[in-house]
Amino acid sequence: MIGFLPWIGYALVATSSAWHCGALVGLLIAAAVLFVERRAGRAWGELVIPASAVVFFALAAGFSPVFAGNPAVRCGPVLVDAWLALTAGGSLLVGHPFTLAIARRRAPSQVWDRPEFHRANVVLTAVWAAAFALAAVALAVLLHDAPTATGWVLAIKIAGFAVPAAFTRWYAQRMAIRFRAGA
Structure with a gap:
């Protein structure tokens, strides 16, 4: 996706001493993704995650001079996952799960208006929101107890994406079989 x-670009560049560089990289990549995807005809509903990234990284880059040298900077990974959890959860609250537009790219149009299709995307978005929230909590605890445990931070960040991605792949296949059987 x-x-x-x-978010991946940010994670690769940001460290406790260069988090502002990560924020700038994230902002540049997010702006480029939005530009390319909009030029390709993608609707705003399909761009919830990159649009959210533009807002987050613009705020992070804007505030980076204020917090330079501040020990609280180590909370950057927590803020990223908390923001993503809020983005995914917010899309559920407004009744438009962020996975819905993405799923429409892959699913046949005959299933788009089926309640099961919407419900499946509610489940998928909820899994992503929960994974991001759990990662934020795990990172907060880890960084409080072991602020230099960068290997564990990376492991949690990877798991925070890999687990819901694997679930999405499995669940989408399961739902596709169900839709074909019920068609």
Whole structure:
């Protein structure tokens, strides 16, 4: 999913001493993704994650001079996952799960209006929101107890994406079989 590239770029560049560089990289990638995807005709509903990234990284880059040298900077990974959890959860609250537009790219149009299709995307978005929230909590605890445990931070960040991605792949296949059987 191209929408997560800004977050991955940030994670690769940001460290406790260079988090502002990560924020700038995330912002540049997010802006580029939005530009490319909009030029390709993608609707805003399909771009919830990269649009959210533009807002987050613009705020992070804007505030980075204020917090330079501040020990609280180590909370950057927590803020990223908390923001993503809020983005995914917010899309559920407004009744438009962020996975819905992405799923429409892959699913046949005959299933788009089925309640099961919407419900499946509620489940998928809820899994992503929960994974991001759990990662934020795990990172907060880890960084409080072991602020230099960068290997564990990376492991939690990877798991926070890999687990819901694997679930999405499995669940989408399961739902596709169900839709074909019920068609």
